[in-house]
Amino acid sequence: MSLEHNYKFGKNYHLKNKKEIDKIFKEGKKKIINNIIIFFNHSENFKYAVGFKKHKFKASEKNYIKRKIKEYLRLNKFSLKNFNCVIVVLKYPCCSFQSFYNDLNFLFSSKHDIIS
Numbered sequence: 001m002s003l004e005h006n007y008k009f010g011k012n013y014h015l016k017n018k019k020e021i022d023k024i025f026k027e028g029k030k031k032i033i034n035n036i037i038i039f040f041n042h043s044e045n046f047k048y049a050v051g052f053k054k055h056k057f058k059a060s061e062k063n064y065i066k067r068k069i070k071e072y073l074r075l076n077k078f079s080l081k082n083f084n085c086v087i088v089v090l091k092y093p094c095c096s097f098q099s100f101y102n103d104l105n106f107l108f109s110s111k112h113d114i115i116s
Contacts, residue, residue: 014047015048027041033107035092038088043083048087053089
């Protein structure tokens with residue numbers, strides 16, 4: 001039961017403050033791969049937001065991608081600490097979501113190169 005409790009991923013991980021998001025875009029670093037851009041900024045706790053290029057996605061596609069990203073972050077939350085990030089998706093993943101996960105894995109594993 002304690003293992004199940006450790007993998008919860010509540011709303012306290014959501015980045016909702018517009019000022020914080022703007023600060024990440026202005027002062028943060030970014031990393032790009034394929035159709036994903038991740039903006040990083042130092043923080044005490046890990047928080048994230050997901051954004052999309054305007055008018056490129058249907059609402060159902062946005063929700064599906066958000067669920068996949070949230071699941072990836074939930075499973076890897078123990079290695080994601082001390083930064084806020086905004087994940088911007090430019091295009092719908094044309095290949096499988098396994099390659100999408102691999103891209104996310106590469107971006108988050110190389111965060112040490114971005115944030116000092």
